[in-house]
Amino acid sequence: MDESRPIFLQIAEQIEGDIISGALGEETQVPSTNEFAAFLRVNPATAGKGVNLLVDEGILYKKRGIGMFVAEGARARLVAKRRDQFSTQYVRPLIEEAAKLGISADQLAELIRKEQSA
Amino acid sequence: MSAVEARPRNRVLPVVRLHLANPWTTITFPWIVMLTILALTVLVWMLILANIPDPTDRMNAREGFGYSGSSGFIFVYMIVVAVQSINTMFPFAQGYGVTRRNFALGTGLYFVLLSAFYSVGLTVLSIIEDATGGWGVGGSLFSVGYFGDTPAQRLFVFFAILVLFFFSGSAIAAIYVRWKAFGITTFFIALGFVIVGLGALLTLVEGWDEVFSWFATTGLVGSFAWSLVVSALAAVGGYAVLRRVTPKN
């Protein structure tokens, strides 16, 4: 766990990551709050807060008496959301670091192409 | 969710059980020691008698057997039991959420039960002692004169002594638990002053004869009956001290 941010946000992101990677398929049941808490060694209330965040966003939904499931279309929506954030989360820091080292935008693009084909 | 239990449970009897959780210390061990002392004492008496050839000397020796104080072991041991039941059991019971009042009630009941148990046991031994002519060698461990003349008297005297030792021992332990060594020192200095003061006062007013005659007229059983008043005062005083104690490490 990252110390700088609320744990429940990190738990939500972790579940999102599992949905994007396909580890948690759509319409499959996700572990219970208590299972998450025990697995991640966090307070069950915190785990519950993370799960509820995803329920509020419609990524997960509750089946009464059975448990929590991944909603249909959840993956596509999460991918769209992550794409929106990609620029601020990854590209901008990359450019800032490149600028510090005197790497131009063209050189950066070249580096990316090289890494991709490697 | 764990419901909060509002119904008050009986918390006094569990305290009695707590004191007896390991019966070795307060039941088994003291009896083993007591019976060992008995066996060894009788053995020594037999050896002495076997080595005295003259019948008159043997008679004198047998007379001396009538004043063995080794049964006093039980009483001294029970002072230690009383001290420990406050010194370590009280902080422990507090962790279990026992109130001071329930602890005092349960502990008092335990002391009375233990006194009854031991006084019955010692009386039974004194009856056996009488019936066997002093374990066959004319010795006395339990039917000693200062414990009374009849089994009934002895039962009462044993009980009164045990109760006195339990409650005064625990009251002193309570002083220790509350004020530590400072409290104990102060208490015994104060007690010393009171005793010396009383002695001086009695000497001054020449009242010793009256004290002796009071004991003579009150008699053995009567005197021990008065000791119950002292025990009761120690019990009440001990609780008063314990009521404001916070267990410390």
Add this chain to the structure above:
Amino acid sequence: MSAVVEVEGLTRRFGSLAAVNDATFRVEQNQIYGLLGRNGAGKTTLMQLLTGQEFATAGSIRVFGENPVENAPVLQNTCFIKESQKYPEDFQPRHVFTSAAWFFPHWDADFAARLATEFRVPLTRKMKKLSRGQVSAVGVIVGLASRAPLTFFDEPYLGLDAVARQLFYDRLLEDFSEHPRSIILSTHLIDEVSNLLEHVLVIDEGRIIIDAPADDLRGSVTNVVGAASAVDAFIGTREVLHRDGIGGLASVTIGALSPAEQAAARTAGLELSPVSLQQLIIRRTSENTQTTENEMEKSA
């Protein structure tokens, strides 16, 4: 939400020393609270007040709505596991577990037996012959298996090794999930427990200086590191909780930053690093005593 503990203006004085000084807080039902602070800050005294072992000089305490002092119905729903708890001279662990059943209405003997195996507690050895860690394990087992609606753990793991502590955290979380109850955990191993806590109370010199949900505290401060001039330009008039420096470099702890501010800091060439709950508490409890800070970091 309902409170199991309500404390108002609570003060406990020992002579001129206020061990607990005008404390006001609530403990909500079925949450895990961390009661954190330095040695001698007043943690134990506070817990003794809440369990009727200590007597208040001023203020009011309500536990399950009532004054806990000499209150059997309230106290039978509490369990207080203390650091270096004294045990009766002749007790063995089996005596502790047997007798616990007579006092805790929710006691689970099977759970206690299972924990004793897991913590490798010898049941038939005298308590005083056990190792320091084994004695602590006995306390931890009583605290867990008592399932008391209000359970206090006061530095419960003197001598417990890392494996046993992890076992304690795991069993605590598991059992708490199945049997929710209010737990107050006092410790200086803040990093180890910070993820278990839902709410944090920090006490310093008898005063409650932090009373907040653990998640709110996380990210409530940031470390900014960089060239001293750039750092100074960036922090401007912000309140500085802590400042360190070597040569031309400065490391400054300040309050939370918005994403825009974070971006601005990075653009200015500054490094931002998270501040753990433990560091945060060290910053807040050592404001006037810089020299002792290293000692706590060492002991923690």
